[in-house]
Amino acid sequence: MTEPRSVYLERLSWKEIRGAIDAGFDTVLVPGGSVEQHGPHLGILKDAAWAEAIGAEVAHELGETLVAPVIRPGTSDHHMGFAGTISYRPETLMAVVEDYCHSLASHGFDTIVLFSMHGGNFPAMNAVLPRIATEVDAKVVTLLDRELLIDPLLESLDAFGVPREARGHGGAAVTASMLHLRPELVLEEECRPGYRGEVPTSTLTTRGLDAVSEMGHMGDPTRATEELGREVTGRLVDAFVDRIQTERGNCHE
Numbered sequence: 007m008t009e010p011r012s013v014y015l016e017r018l019s020w021k022e023i024r025g026a027i028d029a030g031f032d033t034v035l036v037p038g039g040s041v042e043q044h045g046p047h048l049g050i051l052k053d054a055a056w057a058e059a060i061g062a063e064v065a066h067e068l069g070e071t072l073v074a075p076v077i078r079p080g081t082s083d084h085h086m087g088f089a090g091t092i093s094y095r096p097e098t099l100m101a102v103v104e105d106y107c108h109s110l111a112s113h114g115f116d117t118i119v120l121f122s123m124h125g126g127n128f129p130a131m132n133a134v135l136p137r138i139a140t141e142v143d144a145k146v147v148t149l150l151d152r153e154l155l156i157d158p159l160l161e162s163l164d165a166f167g168v169p170r171e172a173r174g175h176g177g178a179a180v181t182a183s184m185l186h187l188r189p190e191l192v193l194e195e196e197c198r199p200g201y202r203g204e205v206p207t208s209t210l211t212t213r214g215l216d217a218v219s220e221m222g223h224m225g226d227p228t229r230a231t232e233e234l235g236r237e238v239t240g241r242l243v244d245a246f247v248d249r250i251q252t253e254r255g256n257c258h259e
C-alpha cells in the first residue's frame with residue numbers, strides 16, 4: 007500500500023486510517039505532554055510539542071506506526087505558581103489514558119505504546135496500567151521510566167562538553183531540543199541561567215517550582231544549541247525505538 011499522508015492519526019480520514027490498519031499499521035503511539043511553564047524563555051506547550059515531534063520520528067523509524075493525538079495537559083500541580091499552567095488531577099489523566107487505549111484497541115491496533123515527555127505524568131500513567139491490562143485487547147508497551155528519558159539527555163550533554171548541571175527543567179537539553187524541533191517556541195532573548203543547585207524531586211513536587219526558582223526553570227538554557235538538540239533527539243529516538251522493538255519481540259516469542 008502507499009504510505010498514509012501523515013503519521014499523525016488526527017490528520018487522516020477514517021477511511022485512510024482503516025486502510026492503514028488493514029494494511030499492517032498495527033502499532034500506535036500515545037504521546038503524553040504537559041501544558042506547564044518551563045521558564046520565561048519557552049512556550050508552555052513545550053512538553054506537548056516535544057512529544058508530538060518525537061512521536062513522529064519514532065513512528066518513521068519503526069515503520070507501520072501511527073501517532074495518536076498528544077495528551078496535552080499532564081499532572082503539573084507543582085507549576086501552578088506560574089501563569090498559564092493547566093494541570094490534570096492524576097485520576098483525570100488515568101481516565102484519559104484508559105479511554106485512549108480502549109478506543110485505539112477497538113479499531114484494531116495490536117500494539118499501543120505509551121510514552122511521556124513530561125516525567126511528572128509517569129506515576130499516573132503507570133498506575134492505570136493494571137486496569138488497562140485487564141480491559142484492553144492489545145499489547146501495551148510503556149516507555150514510562152526516568153532513566154529512559156533522562157539518560158539520552160545526559161549522554162548528549164557529555165558528548166557536547168556541556169556540564170550536567172546546565173540541564174534541568176527548562177535547562178540546556180530541553181531548550182536545545184526545542185531549538186532543533188520547534189524553534190518558534192523558544193524566546194532566545196529570555197534565555198538566562200535558572201536555579202542550578204541540587205534539589206530533590208520530592209521537594210519540587212511538594213513545594214512547587216516557585217519555592218526554588220523565581221523564574222520557574224533550572225539549569226542553563228544559554229548552553230542550548232540547535233546541534234545539541236539534534237543530538238538529544240537522535241539519542242532519544244534510538245532509545246525509544248530499541249525499547250519498543252525489544253518489548254514487541256518479547257511478546258511475539
Ligand SMILES: [Zn+2]
Nearest residue numbers: 040053124125
Ligand atoms: Zn514537564
